[in-house]
Every structure is written in C-alpha cells, then in structure tokens.
Amino acid sequence: MKHIRNFCIIAHIDHGKSTLADRLLEYTKTIEVTQGQMLDDMDLEQERGITIKSHAIQMEYGYENEHPDFEKGQYVLNLIDTPGHVDFSYEVSRSIAACEGALLVVDATQGVQAQTISNLYMAIEQDLEIIPVINKIDMPSAMPDEVEDEIIELIGCKREDILRASGKTGEGVKDVLDAVVERVPAPEGDKDAPLQALIFDSVFNSFRGIIAYFKIENGSIKKGDKVKFFNTGMEYVADEVGVLKMNMMPKKQLSTGEVGYIISGIKNAKEVQVGDTITHIDNPCSKAISGFQEVKSMVFAGVYPIDPSDYENLRASLEKLQLNDASLTFMPESSVALGFGFRCGFLGLLHMEIVQERLDREFNMDVITTVPNVSYMVYDKHGEQKEVHNPSGLPDLMSIDHIEEPYIYATIITDTAYIGPIMTLCLDKRGELIKQEYISGNRVEIHFHLPLGEIVIDFYDKLKSISKGYASFDYHIDGFRHSKLAKLDILLNGESVDALSALTHVDNAVGLGRRMCEKLKELIPRQQFDIAIQAAIGAKIVARETIKCVRKDVTAKCYGGDVSRKRKLLEKQKKGKKRMKQIGNVEVPQKAFLAVLKLD
Structure with a gap:
C-alpha cells in the first residue's frame, strides 16, 4: 500500500487537464506517442x-x-482525469471520492476561474491533498508570477509548493510525478478487515454486461469471490477483477487502496448504483461507505421517441446511459401530441444537449425534447388538489380555483464585483432577497426565494455569464406558494401543439407569446399553404405571425x-391552396423546441 497513489486532476474548462494527463501517460510509458487526447475517447469529447x-x-x-521518507522504486499511480464544465460537476465529485490527492491545474494565461474554485472546495471538503500546477507556461501570453499570487491567495500555500508545467511541450512533467509520490498520502485502510469497496462509475458492455469501477477502502477481492452490493442487496460472483490501463487488465486479486473494475454478468442497469458499496457475502462489512450526495437536477424536459414503437428501446437506452452518467434522472410521462416518453432531469442545458447527442450516436435513438418545466399543484373549486407535470395536463380553466408553484431557497456565492447584476437577474425572475452575508475578503453569500419555474431554463447559464463564471449556485425546494399563472398555448392553423405550451406568470405571458411566435416563424419551413402561428391565453389570442406559402407564378404565361x-x-x-390547408399538417422541427429555451 505504501507504493500506491490515487489522485485526480481538477481545473476550469480549457485549462489543459487532458493534455497534461497525456504527457503523464507518455512519461510513465503507459502509452506510446499519443494521437490527440487519449483519455477523451468519446467522439463528442474529441469534436x-x-x-x-x-x-x-x-x-x-x-x-x-x-528522499529520506520515500524509498526509490516502482510506484502505482491511479489517475482520474475529470471534466471542467460546470454541467458535469457531479462526475468530479465522484472522482474526488475515490482519491487521496488532487492536481489543481491553472492556466498560466487565464489565472484562477470559477470551476477552479468550486472543484477546489469539493476536494478540500473530502480532505484531499492539493498540488497546485500552473499549466501552459510555454505560451507567449503566460503570466506565471501573477497566477502564482492568485493561487497563494486562494489556498494559502507556499510559493515553492507551486509547480510549473506545460502539457504541450512536456516541461515539468517529472516534477509533477515526483510531487504526486511525495505529497499525496498513500491510501489508508485495513487489509484484513471485511471487504469495503466504493463504486464510483460503471459502463455497459453489450458482451459482458455491466462493468463497475471501484476503489477498495478495506479488505481485498479475488477472482471467483461471492460478493454483494450493500444498498441493493443483490449477490453476484466476481467473474473477473482487474485494473484499468488503456484497456482492462485482469488480475487474480486486488487489495486495499487499489482502483479497479469488476465484471459479474449483471444484466439489469437498476442493480448498479454509483456510490454503492461492494462487500463479501460470507464476511460482510457492518456499514456502507458514506459521503455520497444525491444529484440535484436543474432542468427538466420531456424526451419522446419520434417513432412511438421505440418507447421500450428508449427506456433501455436511458437506463444504459444512466449507468455511465449518474446525474441523469428520468420517469415516464405522456403527451397528446407526442405520445409516450420520459420526463428527464439534467444538470444544465449543455448536459441536456450532450445526453440527446449520445442517445442519437450510441443508441441510434431519434428523440424530440420538449420545453423544460417544473411540476405545479392545481386546486379546483371543490378544494381537491392535483399535481400537474406539464401544461397539457391542466384541467379546464373554469374549474380551477388557484395554482401553486414550487419555490426554492437559493444560495449564491459570488465575488463582490458582480452583486449588482446578480441582484437584477434574481429580481427579474420574481425573486425575493432574504439576506446577504460577507464570507471573507471579497466573497459574498446571497440568499433568495425564487420560483423554480423561472430558473429551470436559462437562469444558471445567465448567472455564469454575468459573473464571468465565478458565482456558484445551490438550492433546495422550499414548499409551494399561491401564484397567478396563465397557460400559454401555441396554435398552428388553429391546432394546439401541446409540446410547446407553457405555464407562465400572467405578467410575462403576452411578451413570451409574442417572442415564441416570432421565433417559430423563423424556424418552421414554408409549406404550400399559409401557416398561422398564434399564441393564446384561454380563448384570447395575444399574438400572431403568418408564414406565407410557397407559390408558383401561375400568371407567368399571360402577357x-x-x-x-x-x-x-x-x-x-x-x-x-384552401383545399390543401384542410388536409396539410405542419411538421414542427426539433430546432423549434430547443429555440424556445433560448428566447431572449
């Protein structure tokens, strides 16, 4: 165990983590000369x-x-390269749970940025040893001295503790590896205790079933052992265990502190949960490994198969995708226009886009995604309540007494320079300021009550852009409140499209209707007949646009x-044209559903 080191690389997006990881792999001869990012093996990642x-x-x-404290010789280094984008921060929290140390990579040309800080706090909460590395020092615009000052202010380390490296040229890579050996603590644990291994990721393999990646906290595991998963209680035989090199390498036995994989012929995706504990059936551990947070979805949207007969395939695809991306959540729902589908929870709009792309590429699933929204409580005149997930499920307006919408208690931590714009953003979203507190130096914590429906679409993205990525946002649901909401319907040639309807506050409804009509006019292709796009609240039309028909010049021969x-x-x-309009139907392209999200 003294010769094992588990560490991850954390940084803001585009600070050169994956490139630096490539150089570490080359230097240790784990791979021969690289062709681009070796660890980013998904097409989407490379594109x-x-x-x-x-x-x-x-x-x-x-x-x-x-070195007096460390013997010379071979050390086993388990590296986990993590994403930098805020929409994938759940991946980072899982990687951190499987490590004892972290390389904090900062770009020498850009300095400390938001994700650097939020990932750093995640690592400090788990008591990881932090090794600061300034990357890209070969760039002409690098300013390593200023960036060093920022890092010292951020984590309070000594100047000589900060390493300088270049992922492009390979400069300083040996120093980074030496620092990992000298500064990252060896894993602690008891080899003779009952087996306790934390599952931090899993993938689906169509030939071998589900492969779970784990880190052993205590005990050891051999090929052929009978094991059980603590939380689900399912029992299996370990057909194969091994370590992760560029490909999987089977081993006879893995012991405390090692990171590896287990294949036990699991077919059902629900049986493997990230954060679960693996233990032996004969000599089980007394409790599961703690410290795993549940994921908080930020955006909810309906995902429907284009062909209704693909519903079961879509369910299977989402289950397999959830294995590999535990931050995706989903439950069944149905729509009048689109049939049966699923209501999915995502961490942000980029996450939603990536999930849609992966469904298309990895599982050949063509899907339509609806406008993101939240669930509401509707009370009728008889005092009965009903939970409504999408606007098409609303009962008749005449029978509704009032509607309640979910509110959240939001905490925003930001740099003092951005307080003004953030306050404006929250108040525009019908927020109420509760209090603000100065934490340290120039960092401030602001507390708000906000309607959840206002933040699901673009609040998070806007918050990141107005605060240059510095603001971090956390929330929990804080009950339902009475609210004046209106259902906005979009009609195409008098037919309502329920997938485009939205529940919105009365004050915003007319403006939103007008903007949606204008946007749809740009996106719906012209037909052989006129298309009337109307926005309606109840029976009242509040906005209209017309898409003119494509016409042949029939009078050309008359001169x-x-x-x-x-x-x-x-x-x-x-x-x-009139006859055609009666039989013609209008196809709404997928782009139109997505464009409604970006209305501004």
Whole structure:
C-alpha cells in the first residue's frame, strides 16, 4: 500500500487537464506517442474539445529522487482525469471520492476561474491533498508570477509548493510525478478487515454486461469471490477483477487502496448504483461507505421517441446511459401530441444537449425534447388538489380555483464585483432577497426565494455569464406558494401543439407569446399553404405571425390580354391552396423546441 497513489486532476474548462494527463501517460510509458487526447475517447469529447466523462487509468512510475521518507522504486499511480464544465460537476465529485490527492491545474494565461474554485472546495471538503500546477507556461501570453499570487491567495500555500508545467511541450512533467509520490498520502485502510469497496462509475458492455469501477477502502477481492452490493442487496460472483490501463487488465486479486473494475454478468442497469458499496457475502462489512450526495437536477424536459414503437428501446437506452452518467434522472410521462416518453432531469442545458447527442450516436435513438418545466399543484373549486407535470395536463380553466408553484431557497456565492447584476437577474425572475452575508475578503453569500419555474431554463447559464463564471449556485425546494399563472398555448392553423405550451406568470405571458411566435416563424419551413402561428391565453389570442406559402407564378404565361384571364387563374390557385390547408399538417422541427429555451 505504501507504493500506491490515487489522485485526480481538477481545473476550469480549457485549462489543459487532458493534455497534461497525456504527457503523464507518455512519461510513465503507459502509452506510446499519443494521437490527440487519449483519455477523451468519446467522439463528442474529441469534436467539442471538452471532457464529459471522468476517466480512470493506472500508471507505473519509477521514483528515483533521494528522499529520506520515500524509498526509490516502482510506484502505482491511479489517475482520474475529470471534466471542467460546470454541467458535469457531479462526475468530479465522484472522482474526488475515490482519491487521496488532487492536481489543481491553472492556466498560466487565464489565472484562477470559477470551476477552479468550486472543484477546489469539493476536494478540500473530502480532505484531499492539493498540488497546485500552473499549466501552459510555454505560451507567449503566460503570466506565471501573477497566477502564482492568485493561487497563494486562494489556498494559502507556499510559493515553492507551486509547480510549473506545460502539457504541450512536456516541461515539468517529472516534477509533477515526483510531487504526486511525495505529497499525496498513500491510501489508508485495513487489509484484513471485511471487504469495503466504493463504486464510483460503471459502463455497459453489450458482451459482458455491466462493468463497475471501484476503489477498495478495506479488505481485498479475488477472482471467483461471492460478493454483494450493500444498498441493493443483490449477490453476484466476481467473474473477473482487474485494473484499468488503456484497456482492462485482469488480475487474480486486488487489495486495499487499489482502483479497479469488476465484471459479474449483471444484466439489469437498476442493480448498479454509483456510490454503492461492494462487500463479501460470507464476511460482510457492518456499514456502507458514506459521503455520497444525491444529484440535484436543474432542468427538466420531456424526451419522446419520434417513432412511438421505440418507447421500450428508449427506456433501455436511458437506463444504459444512466449507468455511465449518474446525474441523469428520468420517469415516464405522456403527451397528446407526442405520445409516450420520459420526463428527464439534467444538470444544465449543455448536459441536456450532450445526453440527446449520445442517445442519437450510441443508441441510434431519434428523440424530440420538449420545453423544460417544473411540476405545479392545481386546486379546483371543490378544494381537491392535483399535481400537474406539464401544461397539457391542466384541467379546464373554469374549474380551477388557484395554482401553486414550487419555490426554492437559493444560495449564491459570488465575488463582490458582480452583486449588482446578480441582484437584477434574481429580481427579474420574481425573486425575493432574504439576506446577504460577507464570507471573507471579497466573497459574498446571497440568499433568495425564487420560483423554480423561472430558473429551470436559462437562469444558471445567465448567472455564469454575468459573473464571468465565478458565482456558484445551490438550492433546495422550499414548499409551494399561491401564484397567478396563465397557460400559454401555441396554435398552428388553429391546432394546439401541446409540446410547446407553457405555464407562465400572467405578467410575462403576452411578451413570451409574442417572442415564441416570432421565433417559430423563423424556424418552421414554408409549406404550400399559409401557416398561422398564434399564441393564446384561454380563448384570447395575444399574438400572431403568418408564414406565407410557397407559390408558383401561375400568371407567368399571360402577357397582355384582359385582366380577367389573370384573375381566373389566381382564383383557381386560391381554391387549391384552401383545399390543401384542410388536409396539410405542419411538421414542427426539433430546432423549434430547443429555440424556445433560448428566447431572449
């Protein structure tokens, strides 16, 4: 155990974590020369240049420094590269749970940014040893001295503790590896105690079932052992255990402190939960490993298959995707226009986009995503209450006494420079300020009551952009409150499209209706007949746009002659258009559903 080190790399988006990880793998000869990001192996990650999944990999490093406390020799380093984008912060929290140390990477050209701070706080809460590294020092615009000052102010370390490296040229990589050996504590645990292993990730393999990745806190596990998962109570035989190199490497036995995988032929995705504990059936541990938070969804939207017969396939695909991305939550729902589907919870709009792309690429599922919303309590004239998840489920307006919407208690931590714009944003979203407190230096904590319906769509994204990414946001549900809400319907040629309808506050309804009509006019393709787009509150139409039809010039052959000849042809065309409008239906493209989210 003295020769094992488990560490992760945390940083803001685009600060060069994955590139630095590549250099560490090259230096330790875990891989030969790299072709681009080796750990970002998903197509989406390579196309967008972002990390979406945490990736665990084991390296072996020959330590040669003269140091009184550490022997020379081979050390096993388990590295977990993590995403930098705030929408995938749940991945980071899971990686941190499986480590004893973290490399805090900061870009020498940009300095400390928001995700650097929030990931750092996650690591400090778990008592990880932090090794600060300034990356990209080979860039002409690098300012390492100023960035060092920022890091010292942030974590209060000594100047000589900060390492300088370049993921591009490989400069300083040996120092980073030496620092991991010298500064990250070896895992603690009892080899002879009952087995306790924490599951921090899992993937689905179509040939071998579900593969769970774990870190052993106490005890050891051998191939062929009978094990059980503590929370679900399911029992299995460990068909194969091993460590994660570029590919999986089977081993006979893994012991305390090691990170590895287990294959036990699990077919059902519900049986593996991230944060569960693996133990032996004969000699079980007394309690599960604690310290795992439940995920908090920020955005809820309906996901429907384009072909209704794909409903079961979509369920299976979402279950397999949830194995690999535990921050996705879903439950069944139905819609008049779209049939059966699922109400899914996401961490943000980027997360929602990525999930949709992954469903398409990895499972060949064509889906339609509806406008994100929340659930409301509706009280009728007889005093009975009903929970409504989407606006199409509202009872008749005449029978409704009042509607209550969910409120949240929100805590925003930000730099004092951004208090003004953040206050304006929250008040625009019908928020009520409760209190504000100064934590330290120039950091302030603001508490608000906000309606959940106002924050699901773009609040989080706006908060990040107006605070240059510095503000962190946390919330918990704080009951329901009486609210004046109106149901806004969108009609296409007099037919209501329930997937586009929204429940919104009376004061915002007319403006929202007008903007939705204008946006749909841009996005719905022109047909052979006129399309009327209308926004209605109850029976009252509040906005209208018309998409003009595509027309053939039927009078082109008339040159000269009497005007009645032209009139006759135009009248004939008009009759055809009228007949076409009765039988024609309007396809609403997927882009239109998504564009409604970005209305501003």
